[in-house]
Amino acid sequence: MRRLSYTAVGMHGCIVVGVLMVGSAHRERVAAELKRIREGLGLPGEEVATALGWSQPKVSRIENARIAVSTRDLATLLHYYGVSEEVRAELLAMTADDEGIGGAWLVRAGGVTRRQGEVAAIETRVRLIQQYYPLMVPGQLQSPEYALAYTKSGGWPNPEAIVARRMNRQALLRADDAPAYAALLDARAFLAWPGSRDVILAQLAYLRARAELPSVTLRIIPLGAGRTASAVVPFTLYDFRAQSSPRVVFVESQTADLYLSAPADVDAYSTLFDALAADALSPAESIEHLASLTRYIEDLEDPRSIDGGRGES
Numbered sequence: 001m002r003r004l005s006y007t008a009v010g011m012h013g014c015i016v017v018g019v020l021m022v023g024s025a026h027r028e029r030v031a032a033e034l035k036r037i038r039e040g041l042g043l044p045g046e047e048v049a050t051a052l053g054w055s056q057p058k059v060s061r062i063e064n065a066r067i068a069v070s071t072r073d074l075a076t077l078l079h080y081y082g083v084s085e086e087v088r089a090e091l092l093a094m095t096a097d098d099e100g101i102g103g104a105w106l107v108r109a110g111g112v113t114r115r116q117g118e119v120a121a122i123e124t125r126v127r128l129i130q131q132y133y134p135l136m137v138p139g140q141l142q143s144p145e146y147a148l149a150y151t152k153s154g155g156w157p158n159p160e161a162i163v164a165r166r167m168n169r170q171a172l173l174r175a176d177d178a179p180a181y182a183a184l185l186d187a188r189a190f191l192a193w194p195g196s197r198d199v200i201l202a203q204l205a206y207l208r209a210r211a212e213l214p215s216v217t218l219r220i221i222p223l224g225a226g227r228t229a230s231a232v233v234p235f236t237l238y239d240f241r242a243q244s245s246p247r248v249v250f251v252e253s254q255t256a257d258l259y260l261s262a263p264a265d266v267d268a269y270s271t272l273f274d275a276l277a278a279d280a281l282s283p284a285e286s287i288e289h290l291a292s293l294t295r296y297i298e299d300l301e302d303p304r305s306i307d308g309g310r311g312e313s
Contacts (some may be wrong), residue, residue: 020129026094027101028065030065030091031065032065032070034063034069034074034077035063037078037081038063038081041081043081047272048080051080051260052076052077059159062077063079069095070169071092071105074091075092075105080089082165084284086238089238089248089250090240090245092105093105093141093246094257095249096248103262104258104261104262104265106256106257107256107258107259110237125241125245126179127179127239127240128179128182128238129181129182129236129239130182130183131181131182131183132184132231132272132273132276134185135188136185136234137190139166140183141185141210142166142203142206143202143205143206143219144167144201145198145202145203146194146195146203148163148195149164149193150194153195154254162277166199167176168190170210172217173215174213174215178213179212179215182215182219182277183218183219184219184220184276184277184280185219185221185252186220187289187293190225204293206259207288207290208290211283211290216285217283220286220289221276221281221297222289226279228278228279229272234252235249236248236250237250237266237270237273238253246263248260248266248268249261249265249266284312
């Protein structure tokens with residue numbers, strides 16, 4: 001059985017590994033959420049215990065808050081259940097914050113989740129999502145064709161299942177209680193794309209449609225903009241409905257997920273997001289820019305006809 005590995009970096013840079021205990025209030029809330037997720041997926045506790053190599057009483061004691069779940073075990077459960085990044089972010093941060101270890105969590109997941117679907121009722125706990133993506137379109141805005149081409153080019157296993165999950169998750173922004181979603185995209189993301197030209201043209205049309213949702217604010221940083229801010233990596237900021245839940249920054253990579261909840265880290269990314277937004281076009285201008293990008297790509301020569309200096313002499 002492959003488990004999730006976990007590392008916590010404390011406020012002063014020290015690495016903390018091991019069991020993190022939580023106070024009774026947070027313990028009960030986390031326990032209730034874990035039970036609700038499991039029951040929402042229709043999974044018996046015995047099946048979960050067997051899959052994870054645990055005893056059934058351990059699952060029961062965690063869900064009844066009789067014992068505090070360690071951050072490692074919590075991450076293992078959330079990955080097995082296939083819950084979304086924002087749910088993981090809230091529950092993991094809440095667990096560590098209660099112990100006074102506001103910091104960072106590197107979660108490396110191996111293997112396939114038990115279920116590729118999502119528990120929609122859980123996802124609505126987030127009230128604001130802010131994302132910056134410089135070189136690709138984020139999952140909430142991806143067309144099916146783009147998502148499949150990107151997943152295949154990234155080498156992830158079972159790309160069709162990943163795409164199906166991603167499309168299901170997009171219902172979040174169409175819900176009546178949808179969180180506010182603000183996306184900052186760099187125009188460079190539309191000039192190097194996976195798959196054929198038809199893939200990116202379909203993506204641009206899909207993006208314009210998603211931008212019309214009341215919950216979505218889309219802004220583009222155009223080519224040639226006078227940049228006053230730069231980010232090393234794409235990132236996501238989550239604000240939760242529950243006031244007791246700390247804000248969290250999520251940074252995704254090919255093989256691991258990084259969560260940051262230290263106030264200094266969150267403030268730094270929040271300030272950076274605002275600075276990047278200052279370089280972007282307005283929402284209305286961004287839609288017009290997408291139309292101009294569509295015309296530009298339609299008029300591009302076939303890349304195969306351009307030898308890039310490698311033509312025959």
